[in-house]
Amino acid sequence: MTTPAVRVEGVRYSFGEHVAVDGVDLTVHPGEIFGLLGPNGAGKTTTIRMITTLLPVRTGMVEVFGRNVRKQTMAVRRLVGYVPQALSADAALTGRENVALFARLFDVPRRQRKDRTAEVLDSMRLTDAADRAAGTYSGGMLRRLELAQALVSNPRLLILDEPTIGLDPVARTTVWERIAQVRRDTGMTVLVTTHYMEEAEQYCDRVALMHQGKVRALGTPAELATGFDADNLDEVFRQFTGDDVITGGFRSVRTTRRTAQRLG
Template sequence: MAGMTTPGPPTEPPEAERAVDCRGLSHRFGDHLAVDDVSLWIAPGEVFGLLGPNGAGKTTTIRLLTTLLPLRQGRARVFGLDPGRRPMRVRRLLGYVPQELSADGSLTGRENVMLFARLFDVPRAQRWERVTEVLAAMELTEAADRVVAGYSGGMVRRLELAQALVNRPRLLVLDEPTIGLDPVARSGVWERITELRAATGMTVLMTTHYMDEADALCDRVALMHRGRLRALGAPAELKDQLGPGASLEDVFRHYTGDHLGDAGRQGGLRDVRRTRRTAGRLG
């Protein structure tokens, strides 16, 4: 992540101006309380990281905000809109890259992105231009008309980013965006995201197990454990609380007692699917 720096934590905006605002958010799966009274806000243009061990509640929180789970307890707003009452309007503001594989290996890269352009209701007259634009932004122009089954893991993830960006979202949600990728592919994915954020001012909400990513890229992070928020602030602030020389991984261990695992290395489409299936079961 060398050379990637963030401008520092934002000042708290008025409620009406927040990209995301959660108050007392909770969610149960049967008797299991997956998200427990989570309250946080995200400023427009901010890169905000949700960190925590597997099973901490990160993915459930994201699914509540992206309308994939019903809001039963607490309050949430995305650019002032209630995901429970205005799901379609919220979805039009979002680009979402889930842990689960969202690219179809039997289609070409261009066909995959065109499918998402239709799903996001991009106007017909603009679709070809938009699809070409995001493929170029993800450096996939040369591979655009090849079948995705032959893509490397890094190419698959960049394709999924192209899919999520084709509707020009105000909020890009990334759930473990570089899981299973080698360091070179990880860096390439983040370079593309950083460039797009600088160009468009979009807000980014991400989860990751890679503390170097969170440290280098996030303006603020929230550390979750067993469904609850344990710490929230700028990475530098959280490290300073533990003393000189502390790392964000030290912060992680301090609040959770857990250690970070190896998310694995990239392969082709089959390896990416297997890695994400495992991550999805765990967290």
């Protein structure tokens, strides 16, 4: 039996009296692109932060390739590459310096760092711009730089939280093409959140729709559209969320706007 890339069972997480994640069960298969969809405040980012060990798993169980997130935290971190919603690249450093920094942070062996840095920059089509300050990059280039940062440690699981937020359609397509190419080349598992239903429909093998802390639907985009008598995933999404598609409070909206502004 193949070990799941991610297994989440009965996970619950609260911020004070607010229940952000309420009994979530998920299984992500090795090698697939899995989309975690839902409006702001649905619990997607909280779930991802538990998978990446950034939040403790208080109730329930999370495993990454069979490693228990609560008990084997460092082992899990070595398996995961993470691109958060907020930008993580340092504008004052060059693209090459940013990726090299992540190579050190993620304990890539010293003798491999230079080659790994060059390799991932090339895979993201950033070689020509590698020695320019990241502050001079376009929004799409910054997102590809962050993908290079996440990939430099050769993770088995790549987790992306709104990787194309604030980007124009051409830049969004380019970022997704790079993600899909890496998956094809390496067999890497990809777990992604996005508000763009057309992206999920085109690139994700399976998706889960979250709303108010719970998983409301799970399957391939085609299965969900057929099962809920909808023409597309956007219609399925609206059946579960209604008009509640941009929620989550001031902090969530502020973060989204700030990221979009920085991406230009």
